[in-house]
Amino acid sequence: MTVKSExxxxxxxxxxxxxxxxxVAAGAAGVSLAGxxxxxxxxxxxxxxxxxxxTVRDGDVYTLCEMCVWRCGVAAKVHNGEIVKLEGNPxxxxxxxxxxxxxxxxxxxxxxxxxxxxxxxxxxxxxxGKFRKVTWEEALDYTAARMQEIKEKYGPEAMIFSTTHNLxxxxxxxxxxxxxxxNYGTQRSLCFNAMITANSLTFGLDEPGRDYTNxxxxxxxxxxLMEAISNSETQDLVEALAKGAKVVVLDPRFTKTxxxxxxxxxxxxxxxxxxFLAMLHEIIENDWYDHEFVENYTVGFDELAQEVHxxxxxxxxxxCDVPAAQIRTIAREFSLAAPxxxxxxxxxxxxxxxxxxxxxxxxxxxxxxxxxxxPGGLQNATGEGGGIELGSIPQPPYPRTRAMRLDGVPWxxxxxxxxxxxxxxxxxAVLTGKPYQAHGWFVYRQNPLSSIAERRKTLAAxxxxxxxxTIDILMNDTAYYSDVVLPEATYxxxxxxxxxxxxxxxxxxPAIEPLFQSxxxxxxxxxxxxxxxxxxxxxxxxxEDYITKQLSPxxxxxxxxxxxxxxxxxKDAGSEEQELTFHTSSGKIELSSSVLKRVxxxxxxxxxxPARPAGNQFYLLTGKVAQHTQFATQNxxxxxxxxxxxxxxMHTSAxxxxxxxxxxxxxxxxxVGKVKTQALxxxxxxxxxxxxxxxxxxxxxxLHLAFREGISDxxxxxxxxxxxxxxxxxxxxxxxxxxA
Amino acid sequence: xxxxSIENNVPVGHHRxxxxxxxxxxxxxxxxxxxxxxxxxxxxxxxxxxVCPVGATYRRDDGIVMIDQDACIGxxxxxxxCPYDARYFNEETGTTDKxxxxxxxxxxxxxxxxxxxxxxxxxxxxxxxxxxxxxSQLLATNDYYRLYEEAGTGPAIYxxxxxxxxx
Numbered sequence: 002m003t004v005k006s007e008x009x010x011x012x013x014x015x016x017x018x019x020x021x022x023x024x025v026a027a028g029a030a031g032v033s034l035a036g037x038x039x040x041x042x043x044x045x046x047x048x049x050x051x052x053x054x055x056t057v058r059d060g061d062v063y064t065l066c067e068m069c070v071w072r073c074g075v076a077a078k079v080h081n082g083e084i085v086k087l088e089g090n091p092x093x094x095x096x097x098x099x100x101x102x103x104x105x106x107x108x109x110x111x112x113x114x115x116x117x118x119x120x121x122x123x124x125x126x127x128x129x130g131k132f133r134k135v136t137w138e139e140a141l142d143y144t145a146a147r148m149q150e151i152k153e154k155y156g157p158e159a160m161i162f163s164t165t166h167n168l169x170x171x172x173x174x175x176x177x178x179x180x181x182x183x184n185y186g187t188q189r190s191l192c193f194n195a196m197i198t199a200n201s202l203t204f205g206l207d208e209p210g211r212d213y214t215n216x217x218x219x220x221x222x223x224x225x226l227m228e229a230i231s232n233s234e235t236q237d238l239v240e241a242l243a244k245g246a247k248v249v250v251l252d253p254r255f256t257k258t259x260x261x262x263x264x265x266x267x268x269x270x271x272x273x274x275x276x277f278l279a280m281l282h283e284i285i286e287n288d289w290y291d292h293e294f295v296e297n298y299t300v301g302f303d304e305l306a307q308e309v310h311x312x313x314x315x316x317x318x319x320x321c322d323v324p325a326a327q328i329r330t331i332a333r334e335f336s337l338a339a340p341x342x343x344x345x346x347x348x349x350x351x352x353x354x355x356x357x358x359x360x361x362x363x364x365x366x367x368x369x370x371x372x373x374x375x376p377g378g379l380q381n382a383t384g385e386g387g388g389i390e391l392g393s394i395p396q397p398p399y400p401r402t403r404a405m406r407l408d409g410v411p412w413x414x415x416x417x418x419x420x421x422x423x424x425x426x427x428x429x430a431v432l433t434g435k436p437y438q439a440h441g442w443f444v445y446r447q448n449p450l451s452s453i454a455e456r457r458k459t460l461a462a463x464x465x466x467x468x469x470x471t472i473d474i475l476m477n478d479t480a481y482y483s484d485v486v487l488p489e490a491t492y493x494x495x496x497x498x499x500x501x502x503x504x505x506x507x508x509x510x511p512a513i514e515p516l517f518q519s520x521x522x523x524x525x526x527x528x529x530x531x532x533x534x535x536x537x538x539x540x541x542x543x544x545e546d547y548i549t550k551q552l553s554p555x556x557x558x559x560x561x562x563x564x565x566x567x568x569x570x571x572k573d574a575g576s577e578e579q580e581l582t583f584h585t586s587s588g589k590i591e592l593s594s595s596v597l598k599r600v601x602x603x604x605x606x607x608x609x610x611p612a613r614p615a616g617n618q619f620y621l622l623t624g625k626v627a628q629h630t631q632f633a634t635q636n637x638x639x640x641x642x643x644x645x646x647x648x649x650x651m652h653t654s655a656x657x658x659x660x661x662x663x664x665x666x667x668x669x670x671x672x673v674g675k676v677k678t679q680a681l682x683x684x685x686x687x688x689x690x691x692x693x694x695x696x697x698x699x700x701x702x703x704l705h706l707a708f709r710e711g712i713s714d715x716x717x718x719x720x721x722x723x724x725x726x727x728x729x730x731x732x733x734x735x736x737x738x739x740x741a
Numbered sequence: 742x743x744x745x746s747i748e749n750n751v752p753v754g755h756h757r758x759x760x761x762x763x764x765x766x767x768x769x770x771x772x773x774x775x776x777x778x779x780x781x782x783x784x785x786x787x788x789x790x791x792v793c794p795v796g797a798t799y800r801r802d803d804g805i806v807m808i809d810q811d812a813c814i815g816x817x818x819x820x821x822x823c824p825y826d827a828r829y830f831n832e833e834t835g836t837t838d839k840x841x842x843x844x845x846x847x848x849x850x851x852x853x854x855x856x857x858x859x860x861x862x863x864x865x866x867x868x869x870x871x872x873x874x875x876x877s878q879l880l881a882t883n884d885y886y887r888l889y890e891e892a893g894t895g896p897a898i899y900x901x902x903x904x905x906x907x908x
Contacts, residue, residue, distance in 0.1 A: 086747055086748055087747075088857065088858070089857075089858060098857065099857070099860050100744070100858050101858075102742070105743035105744040105747060105858060106743045106747075108747060227861075230860065232860060235860050235861075236860055236862070239860070239861050239862055240862070243862075255765055255772050255774065257774070260764070260765075260772070260773070260774035260775070265770070265772070267770045638753050639743045639746060639747070639753065640743070642753050642754060643742060643743070652769065653769075684765055684767065684769045684772055685765040685769070685772055685774070686769075687769070688769070
C-alpha cells in the first residue's frame with residue numbers, strides 16, 4: 002500500500018508496502034484511506050477541508066456508464082447525496098437492465114480515495130511524485146502559458162494531443178484543431194486499426210453490425226466476448242448459443258468464450274490468415290458462394306478467385322496448425338448456413354503485421370457468401386452516432402495546419418484514416434526528433450506510458466518533452482510523470498455531450514456534484530481555450546448550456562431529458578426498404594480494393610508469412626478479463642479484490658520441460674525487457690504460447706492498490722507496426738521463460 | 742459478485758456469493774471448462790440453524806434463511822457448520838453474515854442483485870412452490886443437480902444443465 006503524506010501546499014507520493022500497516026496503526030501524518038467506505042470518505046473530506054457538495058437529487062438518476070467504451074445505460078441510485086448502487090438501465094440497448102462487474106464497480110472509481118483532489122503542478126523531478134496543490138486558476142493559467150510558449154517557439158505542431166474513445170472526444174479535438182496541431186493520438190492503433198481500415202476499404206464502413214437474433218453460425222478469431230465483455234453483444238452471444246447457433250472460436254488459448262463455443266480451434270498466432278484464405282479457396286473452388294450477391298454488389302471477384310486458387314486447406318494446415326479436414330468442414334458449414342452466418346470482424350485478430358490481411362480476408366469471406374444486411378448476417382450499421390440531427394454550436398473555421406503528422410499518416414501510411422492515426426509512431430517520433438521535434442503532450446483520459454509497447458521508450462520520450470499535461474481522475478502512470486495534473490469529474494458527476502444510440506438520444510448527467518475540486522471536461526477545455534485566446538471555439542456558458550444547444554432542434558427540454566435519461570423521436574411511418582449502397586470508390590463491396598491498388602499495395606487479401614519464435618521462445622499473447630478495462634481499473638477496490646494480479650499462463654508440457662510448477666516464480670524475457678512473475682500452468686493454451694492479462698504493473702505511487710501489482714506487458718512488448726493499417730502487432734513479441 | 746457486495750454493503754475481501762471455475766479439464770486440445778455460481782443454499786434443513794446457540798439463524802416461512810443481526814453473538818459456529826462455506830464473519834459488525842436472497846429487493850418485486858445483473862442469464866430466482874414460476878418451469882424442462890444433497894441439508898439452489906453439459 003502507498004503512504005501519502007500531504008500538507009497544505011505539497012503532496013509527496015511515496016511507497017513502502019511493508020510499512021503501511023505500521024503507519025496506519027500509529028495514526029501517523031501519512032493518511033491511507035484504502036478500505037474505508039465511501040460514506041466515510043466524505044466525512045474525511047469534510048474534516049480535511051476538501052470540497053464535497055451535496056447531491057443533485059435523490060432517487061434514480063439515468064446516465065451512461067464509462068467503465069469501458071460500450072457506454073451502457075445506468076440507473077444511479079442516490080441517497081442523501083451518496084450514490085449507493087448502480088444498476089443497468091432497462092431502456093438502454095447496450096445494458097438491457099444489466100451491468101458487467103466493471104459497471105457495477107463504478108462506485109469504486111468515483112469514491113476511490115486515490116482521486117486526484119486538486120489541480121497539481123509538479124515540483125520534484127519527473128517521476129519523483131512530488132506536486133504542489135494549486136488552484137484551478139493557477140493550473141489553467143500555467144497550462145495555457147506553457148502551451149502558448151510551445152506554439153510561439155516551435156509552432157502548434159510541436160504539441161501532441163491524445164485521448165481515448167469517449168463522448169467528449171469531439172470537444173477535445175476542437176481544442177486541438179483550434180490550437181492548430183495535426184498531431185492526434187488515439188488508442189486505435191493499439192487496438193483495431195486493422196479491422197477498421199479493412200472494413201472501410203471493403204464495405205465503406207468502419208465496423209459492420211451483427212444480427213445475433215437470427216444467426217445460425219458465427220466464427221470468431223480474436224473477439225473474446227465472455228471475458229472482454231461488451232454487455233449487449235455478450236448477452237446476444239449467450240442467447241444465440243442457447244438457441245443452438247454454432248459458434249467457432251479461433252484462439253491459441255482456451256478462453257471462456259472458447260469454452261462456451263461449439264468448437265474451439267487452437268490456431269497458430271498469425272496463422273488465422275491462412276485459415277480464412279483457405280476458407281475462401283474452398284468456398285470459391287467448390288462454387289459455394291452467392292453468385293447473385295457477388296455479381297450485384299461486389300467488384301474484383303476474379304482477382305480474388307485467382308489469388309486464393311492455391312490456398313488449399315492442406316497448404317493452410319501447415320501454416321495455421323488446423324487440420325485440412327477441419328477447415329473444409331467449417332467452410333462447408335459456414336457456406337450452408339450463410340447468409341444466416343457471419344465471420345465476426347473482431348477487434349483484433351492475431352495481432353500480427355499480417356492482421357490487416359486477416360481482416361480483409363474475413364470481410365470478403367462474409368461478402369462472397371452474401372452475409373450482408375441479411376437476417377443473421379453482418380449488418381450495414383455501425384455502433385453509436387448518426388440518425389438524429391443534433392444542434393451544433395457556431396464557431397469560427399479552424400486554422401489550416403501545414404505541418405506533416407508525426408505518426409506518418411498519410412504521408413507514409415496512405416490508407417490509415419486520420420481519425421485513427423498511429424499512436425506508437427508519435428512516441429517514436431518524439432524520440433527520434435523526426436520529421437521534427439515535438440515539445441509538449443496534452444494527455445486526456447489516457448495512459449500512454451502503460452498502453453504503448455516498450456514502456457522504457459515511452460519514458461525516454463517523455464524526458465525529451467518540455468511540457469506534459471494530463472487530465473485524469475486518478476494519479477495514473479502518465480499523470481504521475483506529468484508536469485500538470487488536472488482532476489476530472491467522473492462519469493457519475495458530470496455532463497458530457499449527447500450521444501445517439503440506434504433511434505434514441507441519450508444523456509450522461511451527474512448523479513452527484515463533482516467530489517473534491519474535480520471539474521467536467523467540457524469546463525476544462527473551455528477554460529484552457531479561453532486562456533489560449535480561442536474562446537470563440539467554445540461558445541457555451543456551461544455544460545447544461547452546451548447540451549441545451551445540442552437539443553435545440555428536438556422538441557424536448559434538458560429538464561425532461563434529465564428525468565428520462567433519453568429522448569426517442571417519433572418514427573416516420575412506413576420507411577421503405579433501402580437500396581444497398583456502399584461508401585467505397587466503386588460504390589460496391591471491394592473484394593479487390595481500388596484504393597489499395599492505387600497506393601501500391603496488393604489489392605486482394607494474400608498470404609504474408611508471420612514471424613515464428615525460435616525453438617526456445619514463445620509467442621507472447623495478451624488479452625482481457627471481465628473484471629478490468631485496459632489500464633484504468635486495477636486500483637478499483639471491488640475489482641482489485643476479484644482480480645489483482647496477472648500470472649503468466651504456460652502449457653503443462655512447456656513448464657515441465659523447464660522444471661516449472663504452477664505458482665513458481667519465473668522470468669519472462671523479450672528482447673526489450675524482462676519481468677518476474679508467477680507461472681499459471683495449464684492445459685488451456687498452445688504449448689508455444691505465453692499469455693498474460695494486460696493492464697497491470699502500474700508504476701505510479703499514487704495508486705494505493707494497483708502500484709506494482711502484477712506485471713506490465715508494455716515492459717515486454719516490442720514495437721512492431723503493420724505497414725498498411727498502422728496497427729501495433731503485439732503478438733509478434735517472442736519471449737524466453739525460465740525459473741527465477 | 743460486485744453487484745451483491747455493493748447492494749448488501751459487504752466489506753471488501755468477503756463475498757456473499759461466488760463463481761467456481763470447474764476445469765480446465767482434459768488434455769490440450771480436448772478441453773472443457775464450466776462455471777458453478779453459488780451463495781447460501783437457503784436449505785430446508787439448515788445445519789447453521791441447528792448449531793446457533795442463541796437462535797439468531799432462522800428459516801422464514803418463505804424459505805429464506807436469515808440471521809438476526811441483533812441476536813448474533815459472533816461465535817462463528819455456523820460458519821463451521823455450513824458445508825457450502827456460504828458464511829463469513831463481518832469484522833465491521835462483529836457478526837456473521839451471508840446471502841439474504843436480497844429479501845429487501847424481492848419483496849419490492851425486484852430480482853436479487855446477482856440475478857438482475859447476470860449478463861450470462863445463468864441465475865434465476867423465484868417461487869418453487871408455484872408450478873408456473875420461471876424457476877419451476879426451468880426445473881421441469883432441464884436436468885439439474887444440487888450440492889451435497891446427500892448431507893440432508895435440502896438446498897434450495899438447483900443447478901440446471903442440458904444433458905451432457907454437467908462438468
